Amino acid sequence: MGECIGDNRKTHVYYMLKIKCAKCNKTLIKYVKIGKGRLWHCWKGRIVENNCLHEGNLITCPCGELLGIDEGKWIKLKQHAFTTSGTHH
Ligand SMILES: [Zn+2]
Numbered sequence: 001m002g003e004c005i006g007d008n009r010k011t012h013v014y015y016m017l018k019i020k021c022a023k024c025n026k027t028l029i030k031y032v033k034i035g036k037g038r039l040w041h042c043w044k045g046r047i048v049e050n051n052c053l054h055e056g057n058l059i060t061c062p063c064g065e066l067l068g069i070d071e072g073k074w075i076k077l078k079q080h081a082f083t084t085s086g087t088h089h
Contacts, residue, residue: 015086016048021061022083028052028061029075039084041074 012034019029019042030049031042052059057070068077 017084017086019067019077020083020085021063021065021067022081023065024061024063025083026051026061026063028067028082033086039077040079041071041076042068043074045073047075 013036015033017029017031017033017039018027019031019039020027028051029042029047031039032046032048033039051062052067053062054060054070058066059068059070059075060066065081066078067081068075
């Protein structure tokens with residue numbers, strides 16, 4: 001043996017996403033997203049800033065719009081309740 005099998009250096013693309021309320025356009029969450037694709041969940045460990053209100057397991061905007069459901073390790077986002085804008089890192 002002694003051979004290095006496989007090189008796991010993958011190139012990940014990180015995005016600093018701003019998740020905004022679709023209704024009032026307030027920035028609710030700043031989130032580190034890895035890779036492209038639609039955002040379905042927010043892993044709590046990658047949330048940088050959180051301005052949402054928590055009522056039980058409901059995550060809402062201060063304007064009252066329901067943004068998602070707290071499911072423990074992540075927030076399941078309600079599609080169409082938010083918009084995102086991201087910067088490429
Ligand atoms: Zn709002």
